Structure formats: structure tokens, C-alpha cells
Amino acid sequence: AASIDTTAIQLNQVGYLPGGAKWAVLRDVKASHFTIVDAATGREAFRGPLGAAQAWEPAQETLRLADFSALREPGRYRLQVDGLPPSAPFTVAADAYAAVNAAALKFFYFNRASVALDPAHAGIWARPAGHPDDRVFVHASAAGPGRAEGTIISAPKGWYDAGDYNKYIVNSGITVYTLLAAWEHFPAFFQAQNLNIPESGNAVPDVLDEVLWNLEWMLAMQDPADGGVYHKLTDKGFDGIVMPHQAKNDRFVVMKATAATLDFAAVMAQAARVFAPFEAQRPGLSARMLAASKRAWDWAQANPAVIYKQPADIHTGGYDDKNVSDEFAWAAAELFATTRDERYWQAFRRNAPPIEVPGWPNVGALAWTTLAHHRDRLAVADRQWVQAQILALAEGHAERWQASPYRVAMQTVDFHWGSNAVALNQALMLIQGHRLGGDRAMLDAAQAALDLVLGRHPTGYAMVTGFGTRSPKHPHHRPSGAMSQLPPVPGMIVGGSNPSNGDDCKTPYPSKVPAKFFQDDFCSYTTNEIAINWNAPLIYVSAALQALTPA
Ligand code: 9MR
Numbered sequence: 024a025a026s027i028d029t030t031a032i033q034l035n036q037v038g039y040l041p042g043g044a045k046w047a048v049l050r051d052v053k054a055s056h057f058t059i060v061d062a063a064t065g066r067e068a069f070r071g072p073l074g075a076a077q078a079w080e081p082a083q084e085t086l087r088l089a090d091f092s093a094l095r096e097p098g099r100y101r102l103q104v105d106g107l108p109p110s111a112p113f114t115v116a117a118d119a120y121a122a123v124n125a126a127a128l129k130f131f132y133f134n135r136a137s138v139a140l141d142p143a144h145a146g147i148w149a150r151p152a153g154h155p156d157d158r159v160f161v162h163a164s165a166a167g168p169g170r171a172e173g174t175i176i177s178a179p180k181g182w183y184d185a186g187d188y189n190k191y192i193v194n195s196g197i198t199v200y201t202l203l204a205a206w207e208h209f210p211a212f213f214q215a216q217n218l219n220i221p222e223s224g225n226a227v228p229d230v231l232d233e234v235l236w237n238l239e240w241m242l243a244m245q246d247p248a249d250g251g252v253y254h255k256l257t258d259k260g261f262d263g264i265v266m267p268h269q270a271k272n273d274r275f276v277v278m279k280a281t282a283a284t285l286d287f288a289a290v291m292a293q294a295a296r297v298f299a300p301f302e303a304q305r306p307g308l309s310a311r312m313l314a315a316s317k318r319a320w321d322w323a324q325a326n327p328a329v330i331y332k333q334p335a336d337i338h339t340g341g342y343d344d345k346n347v348s349d350e351f352a353w354a355a356a357e358l359f360a361t362t363r364d365e366r367y368w369q370a371f372r373r374n375a376p377p378i379e380v381p382g383w384p385n386v387g388a389l390a391w392t393t394l395a396h397h398r399d400r401l402a403v404a405d406r407q408w409v410q411a412q413i414l415a416l417a418e419g420h421a422e423r424w425q426a427s428p429y430r431v432a433m434q435t436v437d438f439h440w441g442s443n444a445v446a447l448n449q450a451l452m453l454i455q456g457h458r459l460g461g462d463r464a465m466l467d468a469a470q471a472a473l474d475l476v477l478g479r480h481p482t483g484y485a486m487v488t489g490f491g492t493r494s495p496k497h498p499h500h501r502p503s504g505a506m507s508q509l510p511p512v513p514g515m516i517v518g519g520s521n522p523s524n525g526d527d528c529k530t531p532y533p534s535k536v537p538a539k540f541f542q543d544d545f546c547s548y549t550t551n552e553i554a555i556n557w558n559a560p561l562i563y564v565s566a567a568l569q570a571l572t573p574a
Pocket of ligand 1: 187441553
């Protein structure tokens with residue numbers, strides 16, 4: 024497999040769904056046709072014409088398309104064309120994304136803070152507990168009304184954000200949202216899943232148990248004195264490349280800020296709704312979350328413009344967002360969907376954000392998505408308003424997909440830090456359009472985004488550790504870096520091609536073209552880091568496509 028040139032024929036190395044769109048991208052060749060053959064026997068299963076050679080700007084390459092959507096028979100295949108080496112093997116299967124979805128969720132378990140990963144659940148990636156976070160200092164920036172500087176608090180659990188060992192409320196916000204939305208929208212898919220985490224079998228679905236690990240930490244990030252929420256729990260600087268239990272730096276909670284407090288209000292309201300049916304398993308939890316959400320909302324009303332500013336002695340991730348109007352709208356939408364209290368609907372209307380593909384600083388689309396899912400709570404005219412917003416965004420992206428020489432909605436400007444998640448968040452919004460009755464092109468365009476991160480990518484990489492023919496072996500992820508004798512923890516999607524910065528590595532990048540600016544080396548935190556907010560849309564989109572694609 025190592026000898027296969029995955030850039031000659033670029034396709035989804037993990038697999039396709041029988042009824043789903045199936046595209047491959049080929050380096051320009053003379054041939055007029057391609058064939059799909061059974062990987063074991065070489066028997067021809069499908070033959071089709073190659074599309075005309077066309078230039079695709081993000082990769083600065085001339086490419087040809089192969090559409091084999093009509094091949095529906097489950098199996099294991101290769102694509103062949105005269106003049107090129109055969110493709111990597113790929114499957115067509117009704118459960119094509121079950122394994123990658125489960126691994127992507129299991130990653131969150133592997134990134135848990137404050138607990139040992141035992142061999143029964145973590146296998147060869149078992150490790151001692153790190154970062155107990157039961158003696159955390161209130162940083163000077165967080166003092167004032169409420170707790171005093173130097174107060175010691177306890178805020179254990181949560182997930183490490185990414186390749187680093189810090190815990191950030193803003194990035195936890197969109198991550199938790201995306202996972203809980205996946206559950207709210209596709210419960211049957213997750214109900215059936217067994218992740219082999221310590222809580223498996225406890226009558227709460229594994230996805231919700233995993234999210235609870237982070238929600239319990241988040242609850243401890245609210246200052247009980249006034250309801251404001253700390254922006255992050257962090258070291259002063261990034262840890263070295265050590266295992267969690269070897270990291271001994273002091274930990275601080277830093278600055279209570281409006282964006283963090285509103286993101287907290289949003290996901291606590293959402294979680295209160297999601298956990299309400301689990302009252303017997305978790306008595307009082309839902310009510311506690313809703314009360315915490317309302318207190319955070321009230322703090323933000325009184326402190327509407329406290330913008331996070333990194334203190335001089337803190338050097339970890341910023342996640343600073345200067346525009347918090349979308350965060351107000353999102354918190355209002357979640358509180359409305361949970362409580363049906365008209366006050367929150369009016370607050371949403373006053374702040375109604377422009378709809379755009381979500382990301383950690385852009386959460387407006389999460390509000391629109393929640394309102395669309397809970398549209399039975401809206402008056403008819405409001406329902407139509409919400410649906411029109413989502414359909415307009417999805418239609419625009421479906422048109423880009425249709426017109427793209429690579430058959431993907433991604434354009435040159437979309438290749439920036441975390442581009443793999445940009446593609447997946449575009450897919451998440453395409454899926455919302457499809458769920459509201461939008462046409463088949465929206466589903467196919469979402470499939471194309473999943474294809475992109477699973478190997479139909481100009482770099483030839485399937486961007487998820489442990490999956491596909493060629494995937495990252497050296498992600499910027501401290502435990503994987505420190506346990507370098509082992510393969511990386513599986514199920515992690517890396518950031519992906521990002522032309523905005525190449526100074527992180529001494530080894531030169533193989534390409535500086537936007538869609539190919541990527542390097543599978545630990546040094547490359549700008550292209551090869553992993554992060555919770557990138558894994559979450561992988562989980563949403565892979566579940567959604569498997570659940571929604573007609574057989
Ligand atoms: O995902 C973040 C990206 O949008 C920013 O451009 C980048 C630089 O500020 O930071 C990224 O987030 C990193 C965070 O600050 C610290 N943990 C690792 C995150 C992923 O690289």
C-alpha cells in the first residue's frame with residue numbers, strides 16, 4: 024500500500040455509500056474512459072467516461088473527473104485508467120463511515136484530562152492520569168467582582184483542546200454544540216454505537232457520556248459569585264512534548280469574558296434540553312445546566328462587551344473574538360429552543376446574525392440550525408424566515424460544488440488554518456439545507472467535503488489518523504509525539520492545507536500552493552495539528568451522510 028501514489032488518482036480512501044455520490048479526481052491523462060475493478064479479482068465492475076481536463080485554482084492543477092455514482096454494488100474496488108498507476112483500494116458499503124465515526128468520537132476519550140486511560144479502553148495508548156486541575160489559580164485578569172486573585176479552585180475533567188494540554192471555553196462551545204446536534208438530529212445512528220469507554224453500557228448513549236466529560240468541566244468554569252465564565256484554563260506557556268502526567272506546570276483560569284460566557288450559556292441550554300430525558304440516570308443535571316445557562320446569559324447582559332485580551336504573562340491559544348453579536352444570538356436561540364420563553368426569541372431577533380459557515384468565532388449558523396431543527400416552536404412566518412436563510416447558504420455552496428472542476432465547494436480563500444474543518448462545516452450547512460427539503464445536490468456536495476478529508480484531496484492524504492491508504496503519521500498531538508514508538512492515536516483529523524504560515528517547520532513544505540500547503544510532521548502545528556473543533560464536524564457529517572443517503 025505504501026507504494027501507491029495517492030495523488031495520481033484522488034478518491035475517498037475510506038469508502039462510499041451504495042446510494043451516495045462517488046467522484047474521483049485524476050491527474051490529467053490522454054485516456055477517455057476509466058474502469059472500476061474488483062480489488063481482489065480484477066473483474067470490471069463499472070466503466071465510465073472521463074470528464075474534460077479543467078484547471079482547479081486552489082491546487083493550481085489541471086485535473087479530470089470520474090463519476091461512478093451509478094456503481095451501487097457493495098464491494099472492494101480500485102479505479103484504473105490507462106497512463107496512471109491504479110488507485111488505492113476503496114469500499115462501497117452501507118456502513119462505510121461507522122468505523123471512522125466511532126474512532127473520531129473515541130478520540131475525545133483519548134484526549135480526556137484528569138484521568139488515567141486504562142488498557143481495557145485505551146489499548147496500546149493507555150497512559151497515567153495527567154492535569155488533575157483540582158488546584159487551579161484564579162489569574163489576576165480574572166479577579167475583580169467575584170473571586171480574588173490567587174484563589175484556588177477545582178475544575179477537573181474536560182478535553183485537551185488539541186495538540187496542547189489547555190482547555191478553552193470558546194472552542195469547547197462549538198465542539199460540544201456539534202456533538203450534541205449530531206445526537207439531536209440523528210439519535211438512531213448514535214444509539215447503536217458502542218465506543219468501549221468506561222461509561223459504555225450505563226444506559227446513557229456513549230456520545231452523551233463523552234460530551235458530559237467536558238460539560239462537567241465547563242460547569243466548574245463559571246464563577247459562582249456572579250455567573251461569568253472564565254475564558255480558559257491554561258498553563259502560562261505551552262507544555263513541552265511530554266505525556267500528560269509529566270506536565271507539572273501551574274494552571275490558571277484567565278479572564279471572565281463575554282464570548283466565553285455566551286458560548287457557555289448556549290451549550291448549557293442545549294445540554295439541558297438533551298439531558299432532560301435522562302433524569303433517572305442523572306438526577307438534577309438538566310435543571311442545573313439550565314440554571315447555569317441563565318446565570319451566564321444574565322452576566323453577559325450586564326457585561327456585553329468584555330472582549331478577551333491575552334494577559335502579558337499568558338502565551339497559550341487566544342481564541343479571541345472581537346465580535347460577540349453572533350454569540351448573543353446563539354445563546355438566545357438555544358435558550359429559546361429549550362425554554363420557549365419569548366424573551367429569548369426577541370433577543371435572537373434583535374441580534375439575528377448573518378448566516379455563514381460556522382467556525383469557533385462564527386457561531387451564528389449554529390443559532391439558525393437550532394431554530395430550524397426546532398421550527399415547530401416558531402410561528403409560520405418566522406419558520407419560513409429561518410428556513411430561507413439556511414437554504415440560501417446551502418444553495419450557494421451546492422452551486423459552487425456543481426461548478427467546481429474538483430467537485431468540491433471549497434475555494435482558494437477557504438484554505439486557511441483548519442481547512443479540513445472548513446470543508447466539513449460547509450457540509451454541515453449543506454446537510455441542514457437538505458434536511459429542510461433542499462435538493463439532492465446539497466447532499467452530494469456534503470459527500471464531496473467528506474471525500475476531500477478522507478483522501479480525495481490534492482495532497483493524496485486521507486486526513487484522519489489510522490484511516491485510508493495514506494494518512495498522517497506524525498500529527499501535532501503531544502501524547503502521540505511523546506509516544507512516538509507507537510502509531511498516532513487513531514481517529515484524529517488534522518487541520519489540513521493552510522498557506523497562511525509556513526514558519527513552524529525547518530523542513531520545507533513540499534508545496535506552497537494553497538490546497539497543497541501541508542506537511543505530515545510534528546513540527547507543523549499550522550497544518551498537522553489536531554483539535555476537538557475539527558473532529559466534531561467529522562463526526563456530524565459522517566453520521567449524517569450515512570443516516571440520510573438513500574440506499
Ligand atoms: O483553530 C485556531 C485557528 O483558527 C487560529 O487561526 C489559530 C491561531 O490563533 O489557533 C487555532 O487554535 C489553536 C489554539 O489557539 C490552541 N490550541 C490548538 C488550536 C489548533 O491549532
